[in-house]
Amino acid sequence: MTKRLENMNLPDDIRQMDTDEMELLAVELREFLLTHVSETGGHLASNLGVVELTLALHKVFDTSNDRLIWDVGHQSYIHKILTGRRDIFNTLRQLDGISGFPKRAESIHDAFDTGHSSNSISAAHGMAVARDLKHEDHNVIAVIGDGALTGGEAYEGLNNLGDSKSRAIIILNDNGMSIRANTGGISQHLSKLRVSRKYYAFKGGLKRTVKKVPAIGSGIYYGASKMRDILKYALVDGVFFEELGFTYIGPIDGHNIEALTENLEAAKHSEKPCVIHIITQKGKGYRNAENNPGVFHGTGPFDKTTGLAIKKPGCRTFSDVFGSKMTQLAAKEPRLTAVSAAMIDGVGLHEFAERYPDRMFDAGIAEQHAVSFAAGLAASGLKPVVAIYSTFMQRAYDQISQDVCMQNLPVIFAVDRAGVVGADGATHNGIFDLSFLTHIPNMTVLAPRDGAELEQMLEYAVDIDSPVAIRYPRGAAEDIDVPCIPVSEGAQLLKQGDEINIWACGSMVKSALKASLILESEGIRCGVTDARFITPPDRKKVLEAASSSKLIITCEDNVTHGGFGSIISDIISEEYPGISVYKMGWPSKFIEHGSIPELFSRYRLDAEGMAERIREIIERKA
Numbered sequence: 001m002t003k004r005l006e007n008m009n010l011p012d013d014i015r016q017m018d019t020d021e022m023e024l025l026a027v028e029l030r031e032f033l034l035t036h037v038s039e040t041g042g043h044l045a046s047n048l049g050v051v052e053l054t055l056a057l058h059k060v061f062d063t064s065n066d067r068l069i070w071d072v073g074h075q076s077y078i079h080k081i082l083t084g085r086r087d088i089f090n091t092l093r094q095l096d097g098i099s100g101f102p103k104r105a106e107s108i109h110d111a112f113d114t115g116h117s118s119n120s121i122s123a124a125h126g127m128a129v130a131r132d133l134k135h136e137d138h139n140v141i142a143v144i145g146d147g148a149l150t151g152g153e154a155y156e157g158l159n160n161l162g163d164s165k166s167r168a169i170i171i172l173n174d175n176g177m178s179i180r181a182n183t184g185g186i187s188q189h190l191s192k193l194r195v196s197r198k199y200y201a202f203k204g205g206l207k208r209t210v211k212k213v214p215a216i217g218s219g220i221y222y223g224a225s226k227m228r229d230i231l232k233y234a235l236v237d238g239v240f241f242e243e244l245g246f247t248y249i250g251p252i253d254g255h256n257i258e259a260l261t262e263n264l265e266a267a268k269h270s271e272k273p274c275v276i277h278i279i280t281q282k283g284k285g286y287r288n289a290e291n292n293p294g295v296f297h298g299t300g301p302f303d304k305t306t307g308l309a310i311k312k313p314g315c316r317t318f319s320d321v322f323g324s325k326m327t328q329l330a331a332k333e334p335r336l337t338a339v340s341a342a343m344i345d346g347v348g349l350h351e352f353a354e355r356y357p358d359r360m361f362d363a364g365i366a367e368q369h370a371v372s373f374a375a376g377l378a379a380s381g382l383k384p385v386v387a388i389y390s391t392f393m394q395r396a397y398d399q400i401s402q403d404v405c406m407q408n409l410p411v412i413f414a415v416d417r418a419g420v421v422g423a424d425g426a427t428h429n430g431i432f433d434l435s436f437l438t439h440i441p442n443m444t445v446l447a448p449r450d451g452a453e454l455e456q457m458l459e460y461a462v463d464i465d466s467p468v469a470i471r472y473p474r475g476a477a478e479d480i481d482v483p484c485i486p487v488s489e490g491a492q493l494l495k496q497g498d499e500i501n502i503w504a505c506g507s508m509v510k511s512a513l514k515a516s517l518i519l520e521s522e523g524i525r526c527g528v529t530d531a532r533f534i535t536p537p538d539r540k541k542v543l544e545a546a547s548s549s550k551l552i553i554t555c556e557d558n559v560t561h562g563g564f565g566s567i568i569s570d571i572i573s574e575e576y577p578g579i580s581v582y583k584m585g586w587p588s589k590f591i592e593h594g595s596i597p598e599l600f601s602r603y604r605l606d607a608e609g610m611a612e613r614i615r616e617i618i619e620r621k622a
């Protein structure tokens with residue numbers, strides 16, 4: 001670690017620094033960030049882009065009293081380093097270490113927990129209103145990216161905050177990028193603002209020149225202001241933020257500490273809500289990230305000299321399998337279209353997007369729009385596949401229910417990252433989708449155990465004429481060595497047992513098979529069935545299994561409450577009330593961050609943990 005960073009402890013120190021010192025500190029911060037993120041993995045490019053902004057924010061505001069909200073929160077690392085977490089920064093995203101997102105429980109400097117995009121303006125509005133009602137005096141600042149500004153909630157926030165006139169500062173961090181290049185009309189509007197610097201120079205010039213005229217100067221200036229308004233419309237092509245009630249400041253060079261500090265100071269004294277529009281470069285200061293901001297948006301450990309990932313060669317992931325199967329199916333099914341909400345690469349659709357650009361739709365961070373848009377496509381005879389991470393699908397519950405399922409429209413949902421996701425932690429875990437999807441009428445919910453089964457399920461979903469959700473986890477889709485029976489045949493018995501039968505779904509099938517082997521070596525024979533259908537459940541096979549069992553164990557990578565186990569348990573309790581059903585899955589809590597194997601082990605959901613729990617149940621029953 002270098003000198004300035006080493007010697008500073010809290011952001012108060014920044015308030016003593018001049019711009020030159022802050023610029024030197026910015027260099028040290030980038031080096032520190034790069035060294036650590038290359039070891040732990042994490043969100044690099046977005047953080048490299050906000051180094052100067054974070055320094056300027058801490059120069060002008062005191063976050064132990066002022067409220068600073070980071071939209072999404074993936075760009076809060078510099079803030080963490082500067083607010084007392086430098087010495088534990090090496091634990092970032094590790095089990096029991098600090099989170100990769102702001103956490104109120106972690107520091108008084110974190111005003112609001114974030115992770116899902118586009119809510120910061122609404123939260124800032126709430127805080128500003130609370131401050132005024134309580135006659136308190138502090139500043140409220142939200143930092144939101146241009147990507148996050150594609151999310152509808154941001155406009156709900158702007159609409160209300162602008163109208164309320166509550167004092168709050170919205171910093172629009174515009175780097176022209178979401179995870180990949182940003183999409184949509186608003187993004188186009190921002191690009192126009194970026195190139196409208198001429199207008200802002202002219203505005204200042206007009207004021208200076210006209211006001212200089214003695215006596216009548218101000219009058220002419222105010223008359224000319226009207227003309228200025230006309231020019232504004234003519235030159236800026238829509239003064240979106242000002243019309244909503246904000247003072248718009250910008251665009252400002254987001255890497256110029258002096259300009260940032262000056263404008264933040266000005267905004268601090270504004271009586272109206274302000275939008276400060278800053279232009280930054282994603283990945284700034286690290287060539288590999290500047291050249292490939294998408295790749296370094298979120299990364300695993302990498303070699304910081306070459307920028308190459310340090311990854312053990314693994315087998316293909318579920319997202320890879322999904323992506324290639326989509327490309328393959330598109331060749332023979334012209335109605336097949338794909339919809340993503342700003343995650344084309346994450347869900348594995350990059351190849352599809354290249355091959356079929358006319359059939360690939362990126363809605364931006366707009367899950368609700370993505371689903372209703374897909375409903376529109378389906379109502380007009382197309383076969384849309386909406387690929388969204390389980391955690392972000394939560395945003396579109398109403399659209400799934402009302403717009404798709406109520407009309408029984410054939411929309412396919414590829415629910416990626418279903419289950420615990422690891423280092424991103426609580427905000428990103430997808431452990432509720434079975435609970436919020438399976439009770440919606442008309443919806444079929446499937447869970448593949450491996451890549452081969454995912455491929456078959458996708459084919460099955462394309463062939464049927466009603467809504468289907470296929471949920472699969474993050475990571476390797478390694479095939480088990482038992483071939484799949486056709487999906488239409490329902491659940492698949494993988495291993496015959498005696499009186500104990502495990503019904504597992506999705507990737508838990510593999511752990512169930514391993515657990516059964518561990519128990520077999522101790523003389524306990526457990527059957528294993530891959531449920532495949534979560535809804536409608538394979539009632540006949542469930543009851544057959546129950547009729548010859550004393551104990552049924554269900555396993556799922558979802559909370560047990562209202563999930564797969566609950567469905568199985570309901571079926572059995574109606575017909576065989578004497579049979580015990582024991583549910584294994586996540587408890588109803590927000591599961592912390594850590595590696596996926598660590599979390600499965602901590603919650604006894606890996607093969608060893610499952611075998612141990614089954615042993616305990618058998619002992620208790622005996």
Ligand SMILES: Cc1ncc(C[n+]2csc(CCOP(=O)(O)OP(=O)(O)O)c2C)c(N)n1
Nearest residue numbers: 046115116117145146147148177178179342
């Ligand atoms: C509701 C929701 N959908 C998707 C994401 C995944 N996601 C995380 S960051 C990001 C891009 C954000 O872009 P921007 O706000 O411009 O920030 P930048 O990284 O460019 O600084 C996306 C799509 C999310 N966090 N929340």
